[in-house]
Amino acid sequence: MDTRQVSQSKESDNKNLLNYNIDELACLIEALGEKRFRAKQIFGWLSKGINSLDEMRNIPKALRQSMADEGLYIGLPFAESIQTSKDGTVKCLFRFLLADKDPDTGTEVESVFMKYEYGNSICISSQAGCRMGCKFCASTMDGLERSLTGGEMLGEVLAMRNLTGEEINHVVIMGMGEPFDNYEEVARFIRLIHDPAGYDLSLRNITVSTCGIIEGIERFAEEFPQVNLAISLHAPNQELREKTMPVARKYRFDELINAARAYTEKTGRRITFEYAVIDGVNDSKECARELASKLKGWLAHVNLIPLNEVDGREYKKAQHSNVKRFKEVLEKEGVAVTIRRTLGNDIDAACGQLRRRG
């Protein structure tokens, strides 16, 4: 695991209005000599995805000016590069500028907009880079640059909505980064986007995907039982998991499965296991049988993902016939399973590749 120091600009975070909840905004506004009720109005404006304080039309000019004088700003990222697929998928490399708005600095992350029958969804990043070191992933190849704040994650959703002109009613935190390596800010994001005075997104329309940080899973079950949880498993046992996911050395396979099972018992909710099917590594019939033996009989669901091949990584996508066979074995054993529909086939699908090329 890359343990490089994570650089965060705390000063910039405090100036980005998107990071504030209503109570915090009320304190801020009170300190500027204004009435607290303005906080709810400002929060509502921010959730619309406005770019400038001047767009807050029912907020007195004097207050807008005082906020600007304090260096407060709306930290929406701008689109550094955009790829659009024939099926409507939009992949965007967003750049967050700091308070000084210097275009040569800032942090880049990827977000992907996808259209499904049930609605529009966005996959957002929770960190720029990642320190988990999964062997098949591009996001981790340069380590972790820094974690995003909750307001920046909200900024990804708002900026994507502005960009596409489409409503977004599902959010998946499955882009760059490990959400539970940045638990507090991911929790802040969920509370911000769920707030009825703002974006008002249902908790059931949010999914968090972890590579298996057990204390995060336990805490999440307590604090967000209505939010969907997915675990990137990618192997049926400890030995194989350790080969592709260094995190498995700390959070061992059996302990992870026990934590997942405890989660389903506590919340009464199904848990999804993501399984990227890799050619000749984890796609055999034996692997499928072993996985089924660990997951059958409880609220587990397996999502088989055709691997996104990454430049500079040795792993290849499993053949479709093997993915199908894998699915059949799980089904026969009574384990719920789906093969993830591949969207954005004609654009750079693997998460983290766009940023590396940037």
Ligand code: SF4
């Ligand atoms: S798969 Fe997720 S947890 Fe693993 S290195 Fe990539 S971004 Fe990090």
